[in-house]
Amino acid sequence: MTDLEAVETEPGRPTHDGPVGGRTDGPLLVVDDLHVSFPTDRGLVRAVDGVSFTLEQGRTLGVVGESGSGKTVLSRAVMGLLPEGTPQSGSVRFEGRDLTTMSREDKGKVWGAQIAMVFQDPMTSLNPVVKIGRQLTEGLRHHLHVDKKEAAVTAVALLRSVGIPEPERRLHQYPFELSGGMRQRVTIAIAIACGPKLLLADEPTTALDVTVQAQILNLLQDKQRERFMAMILVTHDLGVVAGRTDHIAVMYAGKIVETAPTTELFSRVRMPYTEALLKSIPKTSDPSHTRLSAIAGRPPDLADLPAGCRFAPRCPYAQERCRVEEPPLTPDAGGLHAWACWYPVGTPEGSDALARNASAARQSA
Amino acid sequence: MSATAAPVTAAPQLRDGDVLLRVVDLVVEYPAGRGVSVHAVSGISIDVREGETLGLVGESGCGKSTTGKAIMQMPRPTSGSVMFDGAELTALKGEPLRRIRPRLQMIFQDPISSLNPRRKVRDIVAEPLEIWQVGTPGERAAKVAEVMEAVGLDPAVAGDRLPHQFSGGQCQRISIARALVLDPRLLICDEPVSALDVSVQAQILNLLEDMKRRYRLTMVFIAHDLAVVKNVSDRVAVMYLGKLCEVADPDVLYEAPAHHYTSALLASVPVADPTVRPGLVPDALRGEPPSPLAPPSGCRFRTRCPRAEGRCADEEPLMREIGPAHFVACHFPVEATDFRPAAAASTVTGG
Numbered sequence: 001m002t003d004l005e006a007v008e009t010e011p012g013r014p015t016h017d018g019p020v021g022g023r024t025d026g027p028l029l030v031v032d033d034l035h036v037s038f039p040t041d042r043g044l045v046r047a048v049d050g051v052s053f054t055l056e057q058g059r060t061l062g063v064v065g066e067s068g069s070g071k072t073v074l075s076r077a078v079m080g081l082l083p084e085g086t087p088q089s090g091s092v093r094f095e096g097r098d099l100t101t102m103s104r105e106d107k108g109k110v111w112g113a114q115i116a117m118v119f120q121d122p123m124t125s126l127n128p129v130v131k132i133g134r135q136l137t138e139g140l141r142h143h144l145h146v147d148k149k150e151a152a153v154t155a156v157a158l159l160r161s162v163g164i165p166e167p168e169r170r171l172h173q174y175p176f177e178l179s180g181g182m183r184q185r186v187t188i189a190i191a192i193a194c195g196p197k198l199l200l201a202d203e204p205t206t207a208l209d210v211t212v213q214a215q216i217l218n219l220l221q222d223k224q225r226e227r228f229m230a231m232i233l234v235t236h237d238l239g240v241v242a243g244r245t246d247h248i249a250v251m252y253a254g255k256i257v258e259t260a261p262t263t264e265l266f267s268r269v270r271m272p273y274t275e276a277l278l279k280s281i282p283k284t285s286d287p288s289h290t291r292l293s294a295i296a297g298r299p300p301d302l303a304d305l306p307a308g309c310r311f312a313p314r315c316p317y318a319q320e321r322c323r324v325e326e327p328p329l330t331p332d333a334g335g336l337h338a339w340a341c342w343y344p345v346g347t348p349e350g351s352d353a354l355a356r357n358a359s360a361a362r363q364s365a
Numbered sequence: 366m367s368a369t370a371a372p373v374t375a376a377p378q379l380r381d382g383d384v385l386l387r388v389v390d391l392v393v394e395y396p397a398g399r400g401v402s403v404h405a406v407s408g409i410s411i412d413v414r415e416g417e418t419l420g421l422v423g424e425s426g427c428g429k430s431t432t433g434k435a436i437m438q439m440p441r442p443t444s445g446s447v448m449f450d451g452a453e454l455t456a457l458k459g460e461p462l463r464r465i466r467p468r469l470q471m472i473f474q475d476p477i478s479s480l481n482p483r484r485k486v487r488d489i490v491a492e493p494l495e496i497w498q499v500g501t502p503g504e505r506a507a508k509v510a511e512v513m514e515a516v517g518l519d520p521a522v523a524g525d526r527l528p529h530q531f532s533g534g535q536c537q538r539i540s541i542a543r544a545l546v547l548d549p550r551l552l553i554c555d556e557p558v559s560a561l562d563v564s565v566q567a568q569i570l571n572l573l574e575d576m577k578r579r580y581r582l583t584m585v586f587i588a589h590d591l592a593v594v595k596n597v598s599d600r601v602a603v604m605y606l607g608k609l610c611e612v613a614d615p616d617v618l619y620e621a622p623a624h625h626y627t628s629a630l631l632a633s634v635p636v637a638d639p640t641v642r643p644g645l646v647p648d649a650l651r652g653e654p655p656s657p658l659a660p661p662s663g664c665r666f667r668t669r670c671p672r673a674e675g676r677c678a679d680e681e682p683l684m685r686e687i688g689p690a691h692f693v694a695c696h697f698p699v700e701a702t703d704f705r706p707a708a709a710a711s712t713v714t715g716g
Contacts, residue, residue, distance in 0.1 A: 066562040179653050209424035209589065212653060214633040236562065239635030262639045280567035281637055282592040288615040289574065290596060294567035298532050 026096065028197060028230050029055040029078070034090035036070075036077050043303040047073040049254035050090075057197065058228040060221075062241030062262070064277075065251035068299050074251070075202045075234045079117055080107050094198070113143040116191035118220075120203040122183035126175040132159075133171030136190055143194045158189040162219060181212035185219065192223055199224065202234045217244060238278060242266065250274045253300050253310040256329060260337035268346060270339040273311045309341070317343045317353045384448075385583045386413040386436065386551060391445035393431050397658060404657050405431040407607040408445070410684070413551070418577065418584040420598030420615065422591055424630075426654060428607040429587045433553045436585065437471055438462065450550060467497060470544035474556035476536035480528040487513075487524035490542045497547065508546060515579060516542045516572060534565035541572065545580055552577075553585045558593060570596055591634050595619055600690075603627045606654055606665040609684065613691040623687055623698040626666045664695070672697045 036048040048070045055061050065071040076082050078092050080099045092099040094115065099107065119125040127135060136158060137151035146154065152171065159167035162185040175183055184204065191199055201220060205213035221244050224231045233241055241248055242262065249259040250271065258271035269275045279293040297314045300306055306313055312322040321342050331338040343353035393406040406428040413419045421429045435442040438454050447454040452465060473479045480489055487509060494505045510520040516538040528536055537557060544552060554573065558566040574597060577584060588594050594601055595615045602612045603624065611624040622628040655661055655668055663681050667673040674697070682694045 066564060181653050210591070211424060211630060211633045214635070217635070237635065238563075238637040242635065242637045242639045243641060266637070266639050277563060278637060280564050282567070282570065282590075282596040283637070284592045284595055284619050284631065284634055286592075286596070288595050288598055291574075292567035292571055292596065294571055295564035296568075298534060298565060 027054045028057045028095060030091075030093045031078060032091045032093070034074070034077060034088070034092060036073050036082065036086060036088040038086065040303060042301075044087075045302045046254050046305065047302060048077060048088075051251075051254075051256055052090075053249055053256065053259065055198070055230050055232065057230055058224075059247065060224060060231045060233060060245040062245035062248040063232060063234045063251060064236065064238055064241055064248060066236055066277075066299060068253070068302065069251040070254040070302075071234050071236075071251050072202055075117075075200050075232065078232070079111070079115060079200055081117075109143075112139040112191075112196070113194045114196055115198045115200065116194070116196040118184070118187050118191050118199065118201040118204045121207050122180060122187045123175065125187055126183060128175055130174075131171065132173055132175065132178075132186055136171070136186070136193060139190065139193050154193070155189075158193055159186070162186075162189045162192075162223070163215075164189070180208055181215065184208060184212075184216050188216070188219060188223065192227065192229070195227065197229060199229050199231045200234070201231060203236070204233070205240065206235070206237075213240075220244075238281065250277070253305065254302060255310065255340065257311065257341070258339040259329070260339075264337050268337070270337070270344040270346065271311075271341050272315045272317045272343075272345055272350075275345050276314075276316075316357060317341075317345070317350055319343060319353050319356070383414045384412045385415045385450060386585075387446070387448040388412075388432075388436065389446040389448075391432065391435055391447065392443045393428070393435050393440075394443045401658055404607050404660050406435060406442070407660070409604075409607075409609055411602060411609065411612065413583055413585060414599075416581060416583055417599040418586055418597055420594035420601040421585060421587045421604060422589065422594045422601060422630075423604035424589060424654065426606075426657060427604040428657075429589075429604050430555050432604070433471070433555050433585060433587050436553060437469055467493065467547040468550045469553070470547070470549040470551070471553040471555065472537070472540045472544050472557050474559050476533055476540050476560065477528060479540055480536055482528055485525055485527060486518070486531075486539055487520065489528070489539060490546055493543065493547045499547070509542075512542045512546050515545070515576065517568075518542065532565070533561050534568060537561065537569050538572065541569075541576065545576060545582075548580065549582070551583045551585070553587070555587045556589070557586075559588065559590070566593070573597060591619075591631060603630070606660055607657060608665055609694060610666065611691075611693045611695075612684070613688075613693075617688065617691055621699075623691065623693040624666075624695050625670045625672055625699055628699050629669075672699075 032052050034048055034051045035046070038045045038047060051074055053061070063071050063074065077088065078099070080092070080102065082088065088100060094110065099110070133152065133155055136155040140146050140151045140154055155171055156167045159170055164170055164182060164185050175186070178186065204220065205216050208216060217240065220231065223229070233245055235241055245262050247259065248262050248265050249256045250273065251257065252273050258265065258274045265274070269278065276293070276295045280295055282292060295314050300310055300313070308324050309315070309318070309322045309327055312318040315322065319342065327340045327342045329338050329340040343350045389410045391406055391409045394402040394404055397403050409432060411419070421432060423429045434440065436447055438447070442455065445455070449465065449469065454462065454465065457465065490513060491505060491509045494508060499505060500508070513520040513523065518535070518538055528539065531539065557573070558569050561569060570593065576582060586594060586597050598615050600612060601615045601618050603610045603626065605626050611618065611622065611627050618627065619631060622631055661668050661678070663678040664670070664673070667677040670677070676696055682696045684692045684694045686692050687698060
């Protein structure tokens with residue numbers, strides 16, 4: 001699928017053999033104890049409530065959560081796109097510089113050039129009244145200061161590299177003239193135009209059909225590998241991140257509740273929420289009419305959070321302690337797999353808790 | 366649930382006695398200006414057996430929702446026949462059509478916008494009974510309470526609230542209660558769980574299965590998610606660009622798809638298992654579906670099909686039975702050995 005020739009002549013591609021500006025020794029992105037809240041009539045909605053993670057250069061992180069888990073606010077906060085004056089604390093350090101305290105002008109130098117974003121709906125993220133060519137070259141001309149002619153040549157190469165047929169013609173078309181999948185390819189071309197070191201993709205395939213979704217995910221993965229970009233893939237679909245990320249963070253009610261290398265997470269689930277989420281997905285490999293294990297209830301109101309563990313009211317493992325004391329996100333001996341749970345799945349404590357709840361349910365029935 | 370001795374015809378027909386809904390040669394076209402028309406549905410024939418759930422799956426624009434609406438006669442199909450419970454719906458109008466409507470109900474994708482935001486939940490669920498003046502006020506209230514209970518809403522608590530006080534999943538429960546309150550025979554579900562989170566989606570799918578048993582419903586379940594469709598369906602029909610490609614028992618269809626489109630579609634489903642490497646997109650699915658304004662001649666999938674030959678452009682493949690109750694519209698169906706699903710390692714199911 002990779003078009004080697006196009007890749008070689010592709011612009012904005014950082015070279016692998018040397019450091020490309022900034023520091024390359026430390027991690028690319030360090031998010032530390034990030035809190036974001038929104039004041040509402042019902043009280044303070046704590047959308048992101050103490051999130052920390054680190055992302056190395058060229059690595060991919062999947063952020064998984066349901067609606068209201070805070071995953072989108074987290075990605076906006078990392079990008080520095082939250083409205084001015086949004087109450088937040090903690091830090092988002094990109095190559096050592098804190099994005100949360102950076103001036104609007106400085107952020108303008110980072111957006112597009114260093115960090116780029118692909119959104120869910122390509123129709124609303126593209127300007128409907130501006131031709132694709134200009135939307136593509138805008139960043140190139142602004143950040144890389146290339147002239148109009150060179151920018152147009154680059155734009156054609158970019159469109160070709162994301163698999164758009166007849167790229168020369170597309171430059172003069174408007175977004176409405178393209179299909180949803182083609183539009184998402186254009187937004188990816190725009191995002192990678194200036195060779196960012198970090199790509200944030202927020203539900204990039206949710207608005208697309210399954211067959212197109214597979215194409216776009218493969219494209220993102222190809223570009224990420226070719227360019228040694230770091231990528232954060234935000235999604236509600238564990239299937240989307242399973243084969244395409246190095247590391248996964250599962251979010252629930254504004255917090256990361258479990259984080260691990262991808263294969264580790266799927267083979268040794270610890271947090272009951274992750275387990276429940278995996279079990280509730282219908283699979284094409286199950287026979288039809290397989291009873292799904294649904295998670296009872298629904299996520300908590302972020303303006304009125306329960307005491308203790310936020311998943312406790314829906315958790316089959318929950319004990320008294322869970323309803324009183326909030327479990328911290330604690331890593332295992334290896335340090336890579338962390339979970340926030342007092343009675344983790346697959347441990348003696350977890351099995352005991354589950355058995356206790358089951359026998360209590362039998363008695364009350 | 367394999368069908369009994371289905372006759373080999375151009376359409377997946379069944380014995381007359383079992384059939385609740387028979388759609389024959391359904392065509393829906395919309396004018397698109399300048400004398401051009403959108404070929405949304407181009408000649409679909411299918412039977413739905415009493416008590417079965419027929420899953421209708423396909424990508425956006427394939428005409429699956431249009432088919433559901435055409436069965437409901439809203440809007441009416443351009444041509445073709447829709448026989449429901451012995452009545453030809455396309456020939457009915459006015460009062461006789463209205464009298465049949467309570468037996469056909471529909472639920473939609475967006476549960477919040479399909480409920481009147483200014484009415485109490487109890488009144489929303491009771492409205493169909495009020496319109497038809499079923500029973501006494503006391504009986505109506507009892508029926509509303511029973512149905513609300515059945516879908517998992519507490520009538521005493523939820524009854525007096527407004528839709529906005531509920532989450533998407535709860536609103537879908539309200540929609541289901543409203544659809545069931547008149548004891549319909551056929552329930553058409555148009556993407557009923559696509560707007561819901563996975564954890565809530567499982568609740569609603571389980572609920573639909575329970576309601577089907579409790580109220581002895583026949584269902585047409587329209588969705589784009591292959592795993593969801595397989596979970597609830599007794600038979601699955603795959604649509605592409607206004608036509609049916611393949612109809613089969615779900616366990617057969619997902620295990621050994623015969624149409625190249627079905628097999629490509631199955632290979633594209635992301636699997637929540639990191640040991641399954643996401644495969645390269647099958648050649649078949651480079652590119653996107655052609656415009657329904659000018660569908661390709663012959664087989665509509667031929668422009669993206671890896672197996673297409675000259676014959677596919679000249680001659681439209683007709684539905685034929687290639688196995689027990691397994692119908693496919695393809696000149697050169699997938700050989701059983703050709704298909705390797707992405708999740709091959711885990712797809713070991715009996716049958």
